[in-house]
Structures are given as structure tokens and as C-alpha cells.
Amino acid sequence: MDLNKFHLLSNKKILVLGSIIIFIILLIVIFLPKKKSPSLKNNPAQTVMYITLQPPSPVPTNSAQLKQAIEEAKQSAREYDDWQANLRLTYPWLRKLPVADDKYYVYFDLKEEKFLGSVYPASGDNVAIIKAEALRVLKEVKEIPVDDYQISWTVK
């Protein structure tokens, strides 16, 4: 094999041209801006920033104020629960009410502390029979001590 054909240094023009191209490649490699790290795509454990679809609150979060606000809500819920618990102790049958039909409606009014009944008779209906039926449901079906309290009827 004739080694002389690989002797490139003899052609100066080609050597200069090749050197310039290699130099340009080096410049491109060095100065071209780097894109984002590919590790974001390849590493699933890495934190990814998501765009939130909910508009942020214009009010800056103050943890002390937020705790106070939560405590206010808890206190309010406690008051509400205590109120409900006391109602159950005082009137354990309260949650069985109201009783209703298309001709009557009876509930226990906590402010007046008595039963309030409304009767809606159609023409020809006997109001006394409607009341008796409502009382029967209260006493026999719901087992509510109606006689321990006053009951006021309104015929409409």
C-alpha cells in the first residue's frame, strides 16, 4: 500500500479549510445556549412545577391570622354542637318532628316551648278529626309526650 496517498499535510488549501470548519464547530458547541436539563424528563422523582388553574388569593397568607380564623370556625362549631346536644337532652324526641300530612303540620317551637299545629281542611273536612289524627301520630307512632306541653292549633 502506498502510504504517500495519506499524506494530507501536503495540501495546504484543504488543510486550512478543514481547520476553519473544525474551529466553527467548536465555536458552535461552546457558545450555543444550552436548553433545559434533560434530567427533568428522565428523572421522575424530580419536582415538577405545575401551573395552578386557581387564581391566587390577592391577600397574602398570614399563618397567625389563618390559625385564628380556623379557631373561630372551630369555636363556632363547638357552640353549634353544644346547642344541639342540649336540645337532645332537654327534648330527646325533638328530632322526630315535624309530623306532616297534606292536611296538618305539627312541630315543637323552641322559643315558645310548645307544640304548634296547623290544620288545612278541605271543604267538608272535619277539623276535629284531622287534629285527632295528628295527635294519634304524635303519641302512638312517634311516642312523643304531647300531653306534657301545650299545643296550639291554627286552622287555615
Place this chain on the structure above:
Amino acid sequence: MKQKQQRPHPTDPYRHLIPLLIILIALSLTLSYVLWHKLNYRSLGQTNDTSKSIKFGTFEAPPTTPAYEPPPTGSYSGPLPITTPAIGGPVPPVDYYCIDDEDPDMCDDNTSHLVPKGAGGVAGSCGTVISQAHRLVMALPQYMKGLRDKLTLAISNCGYSTGPSDSYVSTHFVIDAYNLAGITGLNKTDPAHVSPSGLYNWWQSPPAGYLFVPYSPAAVQEYAAGQRDLTGCVMFLTTSSSFHIGIVNKLELFTAQGDGVISILQSGTSMYIDRFPVANWNISNSSTNMTYTSGVAGFGCYQ
């Protein structure tokens, strides 16, 4: 002395081949490098794998669980029907809640009240508030006794997620239900929204779209007539120190003269549902002589 040969043979046909090959490779490398770096950003938005989440340009949306998105409904619902109180057992039908009529806990007998699940009412771009409230209720603790003050799993809809919570107060329930329905403006990191009194004040002069309806028998009558559907509105009950709040579930009418019950869904209390008698369009027993509450103040709504 024999002189060393410095030049290739002038007739060698391969003397320019290797330099040209070097130039060709260099040009190819340059072109490939430039193309790769200039066009690579475009390819980041492309994927053939449809199981992955949708990609928008250079960011990726988080994968979400399939969410229930009922269609929005209008605020006019028509007159409410006259019904009779429903009684049932500890396993209510699908569209009902159960309230025990004897014990201070959930239902465990066949004499309990069945409360229909509300529908319609306040709606945002992603559904009704009440439908999201039903989902939140199911994520509250479901034991017989104890506070409903935790959210056991995250509820998501329309890009909003509640996240689980170990301290889920009544205002959190409201804020989440509204955001899940696509109604923005309320935020769980804003103390003025988390505080019940702050939320009440906020609703007195709210942003566009929100509306406060002061309590009155006329408001209840309009609700029954279908003129102003309060389902999904926030009912403010005045307590001695602040407000207790819940989301209006349903007004059940038992007579045409304005007798029935109104029920609310809530968190942070022993029961996630409560109901109050309505007599002649008045919400009764929300105020007692026990000084704990002093009645319904009004309804925070969105239209």
C-alpha cells in the same frame, strides 16, 4: 545520499479523497447539531402516548383522576313539589341522606328521617355547588359518632383539588364546594374567608357574581316558588360568638302554605347534615332561648 520523498505521487487518484471526506463529515456534524438544538423544543410538546397527561409547550399538566362534572343548571328551578316526610332505615336510597330521629349520631334504625339530596341551584362553570358538596360529604368521616372535621381523601374537579385535611372546618367545606364547581373568589389561605365572621362580612360586599340574600320568609317563599333557588347557597346561622355555616341542601315542602323542612350540609360538627322546620315560610328553631344561636342571618349565594 538518498533524498526522502516528500510529495505523493502526482498521479495518485486518492490524494484528495480523505480531505474531502473530513470536510463532508464536519459539515454533516454542524448541520445535525444546529438542527437538533433549534428544533428540539418543538418536539417536547409531542407525544404518541395518550395515557399520559396533556402537554402544553414546555410544561406538563398534572395527571388528575376522572372527575364528576355535571352540567351547570340554571338558578330557576320551578315551584317545589309538595311531598310527605320520608322515613327509612340505616341504609338510605342512593339519593337520600339519613338523619336519626333519636340518637345524636348517624342512622341505625328504621324510624330515621330520609332527606333527599339537593340538586340544581348555585352553579359555576364546572357544575353545581350542591353536587360538589355531596362529594365532599362522602369524603368526611363516615363513622356513627364523632366530629366530621377531616377530609379523608382529596376531591378534584375542573383543575381544583381539595387535598386531604386533618382540620376541616365549616368554611373549608364552603370554599371547596364553590371552587370545585368552578366558582372562584374564595380561598382557604385567606383568613377573611376561613373565619366565619370574615366570610359573612365578605359576602356583604362581595365581588361581581356573588350575592347575599338576607333572611326573610319572603326569601323562603321565593325559593319554594322557584324564583330564587337557594340550593347551594351558604346559610349563616348566628352563634353567640360568630356564625355557623352550612350549604343549603334542599327545601322540602309538606304543605302548600309554606310548611316543611330545610336541610343543610356542613363540616366540623357532629353531623354533616341538619334540618330545621319551616312553618308558614319561617325557618324555625334556628333560634332558641338557650342563647347558642339567634337565628338565620341570611344566605350567601352566587348567580
